[in-house]
Amino acid sequence: MPLKSLYIATAERLGGHRPSALRAAAASTAAGTATGVVVYRLLRHERKHE
Numbered sequence: 001m002p003l004k005s006l007y008i009a010t011a012e013r014l015g016g017h018r019p020s021a022l023r024a025a026a027a028s029t030a031a032g033t034a035t036g037v038v039v040y041r042l043l044r045h046e047r048k049h050e
Helices: 001-013 019-046
Strands: none
Touching: 001 019
């Protein structure tokens, strides 16, 4: 559900409208979580030596 809010909030903003405070908060939470997951995976990634 938060990912859907991210898409809707982005579409509203690009359309020239302001998303509601609740939708903006949900969208920022989704974006922050996604960024955290990517950084975590990059830091925990192990190279495979062949």
